[in-house]
Amino acid sequence: xxxxxxxxxxxxxxxxxxxxxxxxxxxxxxxxxxxxxxxxxxxxxxxxxxxxxxxxxxxxxxxxxxxxxxxxxxxxxxxxxxxxxxxxxxxxxxxxxxxxxxxxxxxxxxxxxxxxxxxxxxxxxxxxxxxxxxxxxxxxxxxxxxxxxxxxxxxxxxxxxxxxxxxxxxxxxxxxxxxxxxxxxxxxxxxxxxxxxxxxxxxxxxxxxxxxxxxxxxxxxxxxxxxxxxxxxxxxxxxxxxxxxxxxx
Numbered sequence: 001x002x003x004x005x006x007x008x009x010x011x012x013x014x015x016x017x018x019x020x021x022x023x024x025x026x027x028x029x030x031x032x033x034x035x036x037x038x039x040x041x042x043x044x045x046x047x048x049x050x051x052x053x054x055x056x057x058x059x060x061x062x063x064x065x066x067x068x069x070x071x072x073x074x075x076x077x078x079x080x081x082x083x084x085x086x087x088x089x090x091x092x093x094x095x096x097x098x099x100x101x102x103x104x105x106x107x108x109x110x111x112x113x114x115x116x117x118x119x120x121x122x123x124x125x126x127x128x129x130x131x132x133x134x135x136x137x138x139x140x141x142x143x144x145x146x147x148x149x150x151x152x153x154x155x156x157x158x159x160x161x162x163x164x165x166x167x168x169x170x171x172x173x174x175x176x177x178x179x180x181x182x183x184x185x186x187x188x189x190x191x192x193x194x195x196x197x198x199x200x201x202x203x204x205x206x207x208x209x210x211x212x213x214x215x216x217x218x219x220x221x222x223x224x225x226x227x228x229x230x231x232x233x234x235x236x237x238x239x240x241x242x243x244x245x246x247x248x249x
Contacts, residue, residue: 004047008232009159011050011126014041015149016164018058018087020220028059029090037220038094041131044226045100050126052156053133054149055091057083063141077141081108084145088135089113095131102131107139107148119155126156146200150207161213162229163200164220169237170199186238189215199239208239215239 016037023030045051057063063080067073088104095102103125104114115121117134125132137148146163153161170192173181184197189209193202199217208215218225218236228235 004231006231007047007049009049009230011052011156011158012160012162012230013052013054013149013153013156013158014162014164014226015054015146016056016091016220017145018056018060018083020059020164020166021055021087021090022059029087034090034094035098037091038098038100040220040224040226041095042098042100043224044230045129045131047227047230049230050129051131052122052126052152052158053088053091053131054137054145054152055084055087055133055135056145057081057087059083060086074141081136081139084137085110085114085135088133091133095133100131101129102133104133104135107134107136110136117152123156132156144201144204146204147207150200150204150213153213154207154211158213160230161208161215162226163215163217164226165217166219166221168219168222169217170197170239172197184237185234186240189239189241192239199237205239209241212241 021029021033023033041051057080060083061079063077066076085106092102092104105117105122106114107117109116122132134152137143137145138151149161167175168183170184170187171181172184175181189205192199192205216229216236216238218229225235
């Protein structure tokens with residue numbers, strides 16, 4: 001497959017929250033949203049980009065929420081990991097129905113339905129043009145799928161981590177609660193942490209910061225958002241370690 005010369009990043013990792021898969025539904029997987037995601041990824045794939053995905057499970061089970069309701073935290077988080085496997089299989093199916101090759105790799109052993117995550121094998125899949133869907137988070141309780149996305153993007157030598165959301169990026173205030181909320185176009189990891197901006201958990205941000213992994217937060221429901229991001233366009237919010245935040249806030 002020939003590579004689009006406008007592409008700035010050869011290999012990326014996209015973090016999808018489970019809630020994104022809800023679409024307009026209250027629970028489960030919305031098929032129209034799943035099809036939208038598959039089409040957007042297909043456009044990206046046809047440009048010659050190597051793509052890995054990390055998926056959450058919040059549309060089915062949120063481990064942290066179950067723990068807050070009284071369930072033992074480790075058990076709750078393990079149930080959440082299984083929910084991400086369900087979502088990963090749904091995404092794999094949607095990608096394959098749209099003519100792409102995909103592999104689900106899990107951080108926990110569940111060999112009857114997907115492969116184990118082995119770094120070298122994941123990289124080889126990417127090199128062969130397959131989309132790798134990474135499930136079950138890090139395989140450990142107490143770590144979010146955001147942290148898993150940061151970790152996996154570093155492990156596979158991705159050049160960009162994309163956090164796909166339903167809002168346009170990172171805001172200085174919650175846009176759902178304040179009419180004065182402003183989109184932050186560029187910001188440093190340290191400023192995200194010091195201002196306690198809720199884009200990803202602190203562990204995920206620190207992993208990106210300490211390993212110089214650039215992060216772009218964008219609205220995945222805007223057509224060609226992924227493609228615009230890998231072409232280096234100023235879409236959403238860009239987070240890195242060498243930004244003077246005073247210029248943008």
